Amino acid sequence: MESAIGLYKTELIGRRGPWRDLAHVEMETAGYLHWFNSRRIHSAIGDVAPAEAEAAWYAARGGEEEEEEEEEEEQQQ
Numbered sequence: 001m002e003s004a005i006g007l008y009k010t011e012l013i014g015r016r017g018p019w020r021d022l023a024h025v026e027m028e029t030a031g032y033l034h035w036f037n038s039r040r041i042h043s044a045i046g047d048v049a050p051a052e053a054e055a056a057w058y059a060a061r062g063g064e065e066e067e068e069e070e071e072e073e074e075q076q077q
Helices: 004-016 022-039 050-060 064-076
Strands: none
Touching: 004 022, 022 050
């Protein structure tokens, strides 16, 4: 199993350098993290992107989460 930092170093830092400055690394890291967390295909969740798997999970629950969040908000007021 690969570590997240190992993937980051291999896929972003090693392949896309050289880097101009720290701000350049930070901007590219933000883009990489967005891709990694939302659009990459992941075999552990059925070869779909994490955002797609999350949307399917919420759809399968039939909006149950939204109702729970609304109830929590009402209780806090």
